[in-house]
Amino acid sequence: MGSVSKIACISVLSLSLGTGAAQASSTHIIVNNSIVTSDETYQSHGITMVSLNAVQSLPGVSITWNNSTKTVAIDRNGEKTLLKAEKKSATLGSKNITLPVATTLKNGRIMVPLRFIADSSSAYVSWNPKSQTAYIAKANNEIKSKYTSDELNVSRGAAIKLPKVSNLKDFTPKGYENLNTDYYFPEGKSNSFFIQEMDVISYYKISNDRSELIWIARFDSTKKESSSLSFLPYKLVEQDGQKPTIQGRITHFNFMAAIGEISYNLIDNNGKELNPGQKPVDPINFFFDIPYEQK
Template sequence: MKKYFKPSLLAILVLAALSGKAIASGSGSISIDVNNDRIDTDAASYIDHGTTIVPLNVLQKIPGISVAWNNSNKTVTIVQNKKTITLVAGQNSAAIGSNRVKLPVASLIKNGRVMVPLRFIAEAADAYIGWNPYTRNVHVVKPTPEMIEKTKSSNLAEARQATLKLPTVRLLKPITQGVGSDSKYYYFPEGKADQIFMTIGNGVEYLEAINGHLEQKWVARFDGKGTIKGPFFLPDIAEEVGKQPAISSDRITFFKQILPIGEADYGFIEKNGQITTLGHHDMPGLYDFFVIPEEK
């Protein structure tokens, strides 16, 4: 049985993603996402001397590491593969294996909670971390080897599905976008899986796969009165943030997903603007791409 979307809810979620807006967690508060999952914390995170300080339970959500707290000697121990990282509450240095390194801010115990500097630990554990000052959202990214391997599939549809399921980092300033639509468009340079344009309603964002995560590089709004020239397959732009990407292929592959019925039109757009719709295919879920035989 096909599962169809509730368009109004999906439109809200997609528009929030396109604009880079974090789902509100309170004015001035800091939200933390680990591999796209919002983390509920038992104490409020805060910034000290430019460093985000988080409760210890945030570290436990990062894949591939183990975290232990020794209350008798006030020591945090993090193990990742064969690497051991130790911090002592109140000390402004830490150990990575046998090496001592200076911390930007010491870990501490605050209101009965162990608080630690997130960036130092995440990067020491080989995770990527990004901070969006506009939404006060921290992205922590550590994809599994299996996730990355799937993006390399020789089956282009599978590679695209896997790429869109990578953790996504949005660090651009949000822009105001209008109402959604019952259709969502995906545009790929022909033969590519690692460069994606997505539109719904009058919003568009461009994502690139970089080192195991998707990174928002450009977001824009078009309203029929735009004066900024956009990519050849999009209307003129009224407002944009980020760097408008160059197109790496001679034509664009498109999927127009019709959300209420879980199906999609698909085809190509040439550089001269000519649109060729090749057919219609089931597309019941987000990122349920399929092979287009005519695609090179």
């Protein structure tokens, strides 16, 4: 994309994001799976503003604040972006940019338009109107390298750490709270997975160094019902997105945080559990090879 097109895109997307956010009573911002606290974001004329602190964790980006000149400098692999507090203009390389609203100083923090700072950092940004959530995603090189590893357990451990994004509803788990989390992978694969927390299950697919939520559902474990998912033979109470159909066996891990161990098994097309076992959690490689899993 050329510089002029990129600048135009930044401005248009900033306004699009702000329009949706202005309709919300509260806006959530998630940067690489971490929720930005409410005191680091606010609305200005329908535009989502965020503290620079919220995006300091983005990899490959150096952000500095010059208090004497009230100037923010963003360095992304040698490409410089400069903007001043209380100004609606900025420079991206040699190009001048007009911001939708002026940057501000608030409670000792420099606040900037969310879309601008994310695009200046070459991060992926999306707005989910269903949950009133803005996502900023940019995986670091270590996670990307591990995800492409030939070792399945290493790749799976990285897969669940990649930045997650969603355009679907957000279901909060209900019932008796526990510290268990279930992970399901198609046998021999790491490019898609399910995460189950209590009565909510989510299905993610990985592309472009991020995990996108494809399907989410709430189920009633007291009511059996036939399903295209052998490991989930329960009645679905509500759902959003496209429910997947998985052919072949499923690899299942149950993380028990309270005791620091993971139980595991394979699940065949009939829902039968095969080769169960249990191991202590390895902090280096969260997952491990399951006996008899075909790769």
